[in-house]
Amino acid sequence: MSLRFLLWFLFIICFSSLPLCNGGIAIDLNGYWLTRSSKPDSSTFEASVPGNIYTDLWRNGTLKEDPYYRFNDVEYRWVSKEDWSFWRDFQVPENVTAHKKVLLKCDGLDTVSSVYVNDKLVGASDNQFVQYFFDIKAALKTSKLNQISVRFTSPTKYAADQFYRHIFDHGYVVPPACPPPVQHGECHPNFIRKAQSTFAWDWGPAFPTVGIWRNISIVAFNTALIEGVTVNTSFESTNNTWRLTVGAYLLTTDTPSKAVLGFDIPELKFTRRQSVDLSAGNASVLLSFDIQEPVERWWPNGYGGQKLYNMKVTVADDGGNMESSKNVVIGFREVELVQDRLQQPNATGLTFYFRVNGVPIWSKGSNWIPAHAFQNTISSDYLQWLLNSTVLAHMNMLRVWGGGYYESEEFYETCDRLGIMIWQDFMFACAMYPTTSSFLASVRQEVRASILRLQHHPSVVIWAGNNENEAALATNWYGTSLAFKTFKADYVKLYVDTIRDEYRKYEIVDGRPWISSSPTNGKLSEEEGWIADDPYSNLYGDVHFYSYLVDPWDWTIYPPTRFGSEYGYQSWESMETLLKYALPSDLSYFGHFANHRQHHQFGQIEMLYEIMKRFHVPSPSDSVEKFAALVYLTQINQAMGIKTETEFYRRMRNMMNPDSSGLTMGALYWQLNSIWPSPSWSSMEFGGKWKMLHYYAKEFFQPVLLSPYIDKDGYFRISLINDHLEQISDQMNIRIFDFTNGFNEKSSINVTVNQKPQTASVVYEETVQSLVKRSGCTGRIANCFVMVELDGNFSTVPNVLFLGSPKNATIRKASIQVKGISPVHQSSRTFEITLKASAIAPFVWLEATGIQGYFSKNGHIQYQEVDVIRFHANQDISAGELQSGLKVMSLMDIY
Missing domain, CATH: 2.60.120.260 (Galactose-binding domain-like)
Structure with a gap:
């Protein structure tokens, strides 16, 4: 020893x-x-x-x-x-x-x-x-x-x-x-x-x-031990009162006894005591109280504050000797999953969106996977960084994917505090499952334990039975069609007769919604016996969409779904991250290490194919240098693909196609985080470094967004998306640049735009032919790009639309110099970096090697000679330390 x-x-x-x-x-x-x-x-x-x-x-x-x-x-x-x-x-x-x-x-x-x-x-x-x-x-x-x-x-x-x-x-x-x-x-x-x-x-x-x-x-007691607490809140508008329903689940002794339950919310000066008779073995008590004191609501990020209240639940014997207590943090809010028939004439299908406190929420976010294969190695600092990065990117929802873990208390407590709604899968993914009596008994224990531990968190807004298993069965992923009746019976037995049945024991009716799978057609799946004819329908429920041998920059390939709960493209993680776990000689794009880490069949080929749609493939003689160039291009490709798809979903907020598709109310891209250094769909690398995608998410999830695009009919259009609860009115600037024209604009237009609350609509349109002619981009259209922004009370980050592929453009190699780094207000964590470029530089990429933090923007086009970017470090550093670790490059540096 x-x-x-x-x-x-x-x-x-x-x-x-x-x-x-x-x-x-x-x-x-x-x-x-x-x-x-x-x-x-x-x-x-x-x-x-x-x-x-x-x-x-x-x-x-x-x-x-x-x-x-x-x-x-x-x-x-x-x-x-x-x-x-x-x-x-x-x-x-x-x-x-x-x-x-x-x-x-x-x-x-x-x-x-x-x-x-x-x-x-x-x-x-x-x-x-x-x-x-x-x-x-x-x-x-x-x-x-x-x-x-x-x-x-x-x-x-x-x-x-x-x-x-x-x-x-x-x-x-x-x-x-x-x-x-x-x-x-x-x-x-x-x-x-x-x-x-x-x-x-x-x-x-x-x-x-x-x-x-x-x-x-080890726990010892004489009366009862609190195993778990459930909480539901509902608002009675007629008398301005909140109804608080609390479930206390107790482990008791081997003989019946009496006890006194206590409920205290100190901030609301709320105290209740209730005498109860306890049965032997275990007991549950469901009590409801009216709270008339002024109560602040809990809201998703971007819609209001995240007021939380501490509630203490206690159990004492009938003599007043307290034996057990449990502190839970609660939030007062109502949540609904709205699946209503469409009101438009001759329309087909159901809506699919979340309504919190009576307000429709456009769900913006991503999917969460395990942050490490070894859960005990995940530090609090790392977890906080990953979750805080969602708020920095204007997210309000994460889907906890069904093949990992019901996450730690700190995870849900942090999401409560940040206003990140949690779509919680039960942990079943991409498979059929046995339905033996012992397996189902174990699943019932799992559902009980998970609900009793997590249900009280206001951030948890929905539970889903599994990840992709309805789709797997409906579309014969695993060759189940010949025994479809058997596997469908197993499916219903597991997810409906067992999981839903057990779930309903601890969640009051209408407390939190439950769906059988993701993707699913929701109510229609239920009507069709839980296995929809088309689980990927754009008229019902949520959709997972993946397609790889495509041009990800082409918005027309994406489904006009009600709710995009999974979609994505792969990219490689940075050389800085990879070299902590590999030798330099390992890093060859089709080498042994790359192929070993690439767990998606044909993933290397697919990324290369997507890149070639928009870029030339660099061919330096050094394999490591070539790998680094391809890493950079995969991150551009991923960022632009997810940007294109997400902006399409946001534009479809109020738009319904003739076939009734559209009316999109959510976009959760796949995926937020990475479990190890590898190619993956994540927007954050293993270790927490932001990929280019996460910087783009920070922009395409802005509450107010201008989204330019070229429509199928040959029109250039701009949609204005307004997530705010108030109308906006502002000046929109439309500027056109040519890579061969220095930093000078080819043309510009200023337009006054207005948008009603929580709506999206086209605020500008012009034929592409007219746009090109007016701007003088007729020589080579690929040389030109359009930049749009609001410039007033609702100023937005400039959004760029390329009029052609960069590989068809004439782009000068820009020399980008760091002209200065200075702390902001004597800060040792926030710095201003001044960049000077010799020419327009697309996809400018900055890295602060060895320093965790984030830039105010990254992966952007520097369209002016001097640009100032802020860097926010997670620890105290000096300007000199940042200077020594800073690297800057742009697209033409890899050729």
Whole structure:
């Protein structure tokens, strides 16, 4: 035993027994444990709880390198194929066993385990997402040291065993058996209830983790322990009163008892006490209160403030001795998923949008995937940076994708504070699933645990049953058509009869909407027996759209959907990020490392094809230099593609096509964050650096946006999108530039524009022929671009429309010099960077190597000789430090 472990162990013995309140006791079992594999020759070493076996082995030195380094995701796969045991000694106070109930509280066991206290089996787990409570009173010793051990079965071995057992017992295969070979993954993740992406995904590695990944403790009580609290709020306009409905879910003793529940919201001077009769084993109490004090509403980002209230829920015995309490942060708001028949004559379909506090919300945001394969390595600073970056980009919604995790408390608390609405998937993705009685029982536990932990957060506005499984079944992704009735029955049994049924036990009617899948046709899917004829319909529900061998800059290829909940293009992460996990010699576009990290079939070819639609492919002799140039082009291509698609969706806010498509009310691009350094659809690199896409999102998600485009009928048009709740009136500037004409405008027009609240419409149109003729761009139209902006009370970032592809334009190579860097108001975190260019420079890209932060704009066109850009650092730095790390380039620097 190491000295560090011994000192920690003595500290725990002396100081870890903490009262829950007056009557209960909680003993923290987190910290350093011991672990070893089941192999006879395995060594014993320290483990960290919460944690996982990979990081334990890396810390111990058994794994010599960062698991993310080069090809270690495959080299270290042996870890997940072994069984592992974790154990530690602990001591309990003499009075613990005097309590009527003593439970081992396991917030996260990953995944299949048997739990022993003093060699007595006290419980077992088979679901990473369940909070388990095991009765350990009879196994405890108060006069000597106790030992707890958790013995885990290999997740890959368990999943394979369940897969083959299902074939033997039920006579059919539940697909897909394995991920595509390009993902270098493990098989049968749909047979184990853990994060599906830990077996590999098209953007991430296979690291099937094992360990105690969330807190573990002992709790003792005599009356009841609060397991979870649910909260619903509704506003009664007739008497200006909020109705607060609180559900308290309690673990109780083995005999019925009486208790007093307390509810306190200090800021509202709200206090209530309620006597209740508790049944044996567990109990639930649902109470409603009217609050007439002035209450501030919680609003999504961009629509108002995010007022939060602290509510304390307590339970005491009938003698007044308090035993358990739980503090929850709540927000007063109403949320609806509006699926109404269209009011326009002869229109077909339903709307699909969120209404919060009676206000229609245009949902702007992205999709969240796991921030790391090893959840215990995600620091608070990193999580805060990722989420704060959404607000900096004017987002108001994130979809927590269904193949990862129900995220940490800090994640949802931060989204509450920032006004980021959460579309929460249940953790089922891209697969059919078994529906054995044991599997469904485990799923019911998962739903209960997840709802009781997360439901009270005002940021959580919808729950979806799965990711893409309705579409997978409807369109035969996995060859299920020959046994469609069987798989449809399994689908309904899992998502409707089990998940929805369990969900409704803890969510009052109309409290938060639930849909069966994403994408889905919503109400129409339900009417069609939960599997729509066309889950990708533009007339109902939400849509996922991907198409790769296309020109991403062409807006006409995109579907006029009601709600775009997934869409995207890949790009590579920067050389700065990649070189932390690869050798320079690894970095060749079609080399072994690139092909290994590219988990999307044909992804390298698709990105290259998309690039060639608009750019020449650079051909320097040095493979690393060429790779760097292609990285830059993939980021331009991704940013321009998502910009084009998102602006199209925003223009369609009030527009309905003759076939009733359109009326789009949401755009959540795929995806926000990256799980490891690789090519992916993310707008932020692993580590938090913004890609060009995130800078573009900061602009195309502005609450007021001018969107120029060339329509199918040969007209140049500009739409004005206004998300504000008030009308806007401003001056619009339209300027045309020619790459060969220096910094001088070819022509300009000023127009007064008006837009009603929460609307989008065309505010300017002119034939392209007229535009070109007036501006004198008739020589080579590709040389010209249009820049539009509002210049007044609602000033906007200039938006650019290229009149042709850059590869067909004559563009001078611009020399861009950094003429000065100075702090803003003596700040050590915000600096002004003055750039001087010798010619118009498209796609100017700045990097602050080694410094985390963001620029006020990036990836832009410098159309004036001198430009000033701000850099906001996340830590104190000097102007000299920024100067030494600053790099600037533009498009022609790669040729």
